[in-house]
Amino acid sequence: xxxxxxxxxxxxxxxxxxxxxxxxxxxxxxxxxxxxxxxxxxxxxxxxxxxxxxxxxxxxxxxxxxxxxxxxxxxxxxxxxxxxxxxxxxxxxxxxxxxxxxxxxxxxxxxxxxxxxxxxxxxxxxxxxxxxxxxxxxxxxxxxxxxxxxxxxxxxxxxxxxxxxxxxxxxxxxxxxxxxxxxxxxxxxxxxxxxxxxxxxxxxxxxxxxxxxxxxxxxxxxxxxxxxxxxxxxxxxxxxxxxxxxxxxxxxxxxxxxxxxxxxxxxxxxxxxxxxxxxxxxxxxxxxxxxxxxxxxxxxxxxxxxxxxxxxxxxxxxxxxxxxxxxxxxxxxxxxxxxxxxxxxxxxxxxxxxxxxxxxxxxxxxxxxxxxxxxxxxxxxxxxxxxxxxxxxxxxxxxxxxxxxxxxxxxxxxxxxxxxxxxxxxxxxxxxxxxxxxxxxxxxxxxxxxxxxxxxxxxxxxxxxxxxxxxxxxxxxxxxxxxxxxxxxxxxxxxxxxxxxxxxxxxxxxxxxxxxxxxxxxxxxxxxxxxxxxxxxxxxxxxxxxxxxxxxxxxx
Numbered sequence: 001x002x003x004x005x006x007x008x009x010x011x012x013x014x015x016x017x018x019x020x021x022x023x024x025x026x027x028x029x030x031x032x033x034x035x036x037x038x039x040x041x042x043x044x045x046x047x048x049x050x051x052x053x054x055x056x057x058x059x060x061x062x063x064x065x066x067x068x069x070x071x072x073x074x075x076x077x078x079x080x081x082x083x084x085x086x087x088x089x090x091x092x093x094x095x096x097x098x099x100x101x102x103x104x105x106x107x108x109x110x111x112x113x114x115x116x117x118x119x120x121x122x123x124x125x126x127x128x129x130x131x132x133x134x135x136x137x138x139x140x141x142x143x144x145x146x147x148x149x150x151x152x153x154x155x156x157x158x159x160x161x162x163x164x165x166x167x168x169x170x171x172x173x174x175x176x177x178x179x180x181x182x183x184x185x186x187x188x189x190x191x192x193x194x195x196x197x198x199x200x201x202x203x204x205x206x207x208x209x210x211x212x213x214x215x216x217x218x219x220x221x222x223x224x225x226x227x228x229x230x231x232x233x234x235x236x237x238x239x240x241x242x243x244x245x246x247x248x249x250x251x252x253x254x255x256x257x258x259x260x261x262x263x264x265x266x267x268x269x270x271x272x273x274x275x276x277x278x279x280x281x282x283x284x285x286x287x288x289x290x291x292x293x294x295x296x297x298x299x300x301x302x303x304x305x306x307x308x309x310x311x312x313x314x315x316x317x318x319x320x321x322x323x324x325x326x327x328x329x330x331x332x333x334x335x336x337x338x339x340x341x342x343x344x345x346x347x348x349x350x351x352x353x354x355x356x357x358x359x360x361x362x363x364x365x366x367x368x369x370x371x372x373x374x375x376x377x378x379x380x381x382x383x384x385x386x387x388x389x390x391x392x393x394x395x396x397x398x399x400x401x402x403x404x405x406x407x408x409x410x411x412x413x414x415x416x417x418x419x420x421x422x423x424x425x426x427x428x429x430x431x432x433x434x435x436x437x438x439x440x441x442x443x444x445x446x447x448x449x450x451x452x453x454x455x456x457x458x459x460x461x462x463x464x465x466x467x468x469x470x471x472x473x474x475x476x477x478x479x480x481x482x483x484x485x486x487x488x489x490x491x492x493x494x495x496x497x498x499x500x501x502x503x504x505x506x507x508x509x510x511x512x513x514x515x516x517x518x519x520x521x522x523x524x525x526x527x528x529x530x531x532x533x534x535x536x537x538x539x540x541x542x543x544x545x546x547x548x549x550x551x552x553x554x555x556x
Contacts, residue, residue: 030152042095050189078157082150203356253487263459302488309543330361333404373431382420
């Protein structure tokens with residue numbers, strides 16, 4: 001360090017004016033960085049000019065502490081304080097990102113595991129090298145931010161120690177002004193001038209951690225309760241015996257697809273056209289709304305909420321319930337003894353132990369569906385192919401019992417570029433036909449930064465998924481086929497809007513009129529498109545309502 005320090009002193013002596021400018025510029029930048037960290041909001045909507053012309057009480061208190069400390073303790077406290085500010089800045093950025101994609105802030109207890117899912121998503125979407133580059137860049141950025149924040153606070157602490165009298169007077173004045181503004185409720189552009197946002201943020205995060213820990217314990221007890229846990233097999237789903245059941249989730253199929261002015265015209269026209277196909281083929285449908293336990297992502301939380309009848313809104317709840325033996329809707333069909341159960345999971349690319357929890361006899365993941373075509377960004381295969389493979393490998397074969405099939409359709413998964421196209425059914429083959437379609441499609445970079453383009457492509461992906469499903473049903477369904485299909489969650493805020501609900505459409509389709517007669521009192525809308533004022537239920541309430549409607553006898 002001595003040679004470097006010596007060179008700096010010689011340069012400063014040779015260029016005093018430039019040294020003064022550099023010194024004061026560095027000091028001003030350090031002060032601006034610290035103030036930004038203290039006043040930074042944890043949502044993108046909070047970035048308003050008024051937020052950054054406030055007086056942070058934490059700065060007043062921190063200055064007072066640093067002024068009175070001796071040199072060594074002052075340096076230690078300043079460095080630690082800077083690191084804390086850096087950590088809080090990172091957490092605020094995580095809150096902004098999580099709110100943008102998942103509609104909620106970052107959970108300090110539960111959400112660390114989601115980074116591995118995000119890494120896998122980026123790998124599948126952008127490739128391994130690009131993802132590794134992004135990951136390294138983010139780690140370096142965090143380390144640099146922590147280091148620079150610590151150095152900024154240390155620099156300001158040194159400045160105050162060299163000008164103790166001025167620093168003391170300034171701190172007293174700032175403290176007095178803060179107290180006066182707080183007492184009088186002084187505001188600038190509608191924002192209180194006296195700020196304690198950092199302290200409140202720390203308090204809020206502490207409360208959220210405590211609430212999460214309490215929630216884990218309470219949910220573990222609640223999950224053990226089940227209205228149908230002890231129902232004898234012959235008293236489960238008696239009014240659906242002999243029916244081929246399909247429970248199908250359409251990725252990111254949310255209320256916004258039907259009601260947003262950008263997406264709605266195309267999606268609504270598709271729902272109308274597909275409903276006409278159903279009617280012509282002898283089917284009928286009823287539709288309503290369910291409020292999902294998740295938003296923007298974490299689809300498995302929506303799947304497990306719908307099938308278990310429990311509100312599974314975070315990863316810990318998911319781990320808790322899937323480790324137990326709570327009766328899922330799919331498992332109820334298996335337990336009854338009247339159905340063989342199968343899962344079609346094109347999005348599953350590795351071991352999936354949860355299949356036991358869902359009561360699936362056999363699972364066809366991305367490897368077992370025998371697809372030879374290209375990936376469409378994250379989606380391993382087009383929905384039309386997944387359904388065609390389901391018919392070839394499972395549904396079209398002879399069975400001793402009716403089938404209960406859980407099918408996850410993934411073509412409407414973000415980033416919605418490229419999107420598959422429907423091809424003649426007899427040309428689907430092994431999926432090679434999709435090579436030219438994938439190459440001609442848009443790239444994620446074409447739409448990812450443009451909200452309107454993202455909405456347009458998202459709407460097209462929903463149209464494709466719905467059409468693929470209804471085409472399959474019309475071609476291969478029969479008088480005993482019953483289809484339940486729904487969205488797992490709304491798309492991200494960039495598409496659904498910052499204040500969108502968590503509602504998703506749900507439909508039940510059947511040829512046998514007795515099937516829909518059983519839910520006549522639900523108030524659902526006829527057809528595939530639920531009316532705006534159709535009933536809205538929590539997604540967790542569906543299992544019990546459905547099982548009760550179709551003859552299951554509660555036995556807690």
